[in-house]
Amino acid sequence: MAKKELPAHIAAALAGAGGAGDSAGQTWAGRDLSGEGNPLHQFDHDDGSTDPAYEAALQWLAAGTGGEAEVVAALANARVFVPIVATLGEEAEGSGGLTSDKQADMALVTLQAPDGRRALPAFSNTAALEAWHPEARPVAVYAPRAALAAVSEDAELMVMDPGAALTFVVRRPAVWALAKQHEWVPSYRDPGLLDWVAEATSAEEAVMAASVEPGTGIAVRAADGSVVAGGGHGPELRLVLQVRDGLGREELAGLAGRIQDRLQARQEFAERVDSLELKFTR
Structure with missing residues (x-):
């Protein structure tokens, strides 16, 4: 089985983040890694605490005075930590029939979200990472680099501070926006979606009106039991369809399927919307 390589930028950060020696086998002892003489080491004086702008954005989200867009915008310039763990490699037969010892490789940790999708955990501070996985090694990168790592690992989600x-x-749309260093607009705030919804429902005589709003899945429950209106993993966009009276269950199911198929067939919609739920009103 071929060895799975770390994303290049994570491997580079790992090589410069510590250990007995550098990638050439030269010891770190007696070497000064700070200052302009080492421009690749961007976190010389990092104390491992949470980025102030990201922490403030989370507090505003919890207080109801800020939203998900502000949190992701703060992450665009924040340093985060991705967890790396050692994995044992396979034994190999060397010259003379001798078997070499197993070697420990380093691998990114990924999670499986409740809906089955792959997710990359990232941490705003070292204490949170250590509490979550004491044996994981924290690698400091800017959040857009972590988003690139998530994309390279086929992870659609990035989970900040699990546990x-x-x-x-x-x-997913925010992960891609971070990776591309573009601004992210939540789908429920995106005015462009209304035109596509109108187009997808225009052929349906049973639909009297259509609108969009935040989905039931954006909320998340904090450890203290409070409900925060953002940061959840469930459906983030709700399509509300006002339909005429008299439609049965099968007719509503067929209507929902046709509209969803039309929307998903539009590439821009699929790129901007992570998950969709429908609600019928009369």
């Missing part, structure tokens, strides 16, 4: 007092899930 902490407040966990924030960065959804």
Whole structure:
């Protein structure tokens, strides 16, 4: 089985983050890694605490004075930690029929979300990472680099601080926006979706009106029991359809299927919307 390599930028950060020696086998002892002489080492004076802008954005989200867009915007310039763990490699037969010892490789940790999708855990501070996985090695990278690592690992989600007092899930469109260093607009705030919804429902005589709103899945429950309106992993966009009276269950199911198929067939919609739920009103 071929060895699975770490994403290049994570491997580079790992090589410069510590250990007995550098990638050339030269010891770190007696070497000064700080200052302009080492421009690749961007976190010389990092104390491992949470980025202040990200922490403030989370507090505003919890207080109801900020939203998910502000949290992701703060992450765009924040340093985070991705967990790396050692994995044992396979034994190999060397010259003379001798078998070499197993070697420990380093691998990114990924999770499986409740809906089955792959997720990359990332941490705003070292204490949160250590509490979650004491044996994991923290690698400091900017959040857009972590998003690139998530994409390279086929992870659609990035979970910030799993197991902490407040966990924030960065959804697929936001992960891609971070990786591309673009601004992210939540789908329920995206005015462009209304035109596509109108187009998808225009052929349905049973639909009297259509609108969009935040889905039931954006909320998350914090450790203290409070409900925070953002950071959840469930459906983030709700399509509300006002339909005429008299439609049965099978007719409503067929209507929902046709509309969803039309929306998903539009690439821009599929890229901007992570998950969709429908609600019928009369």
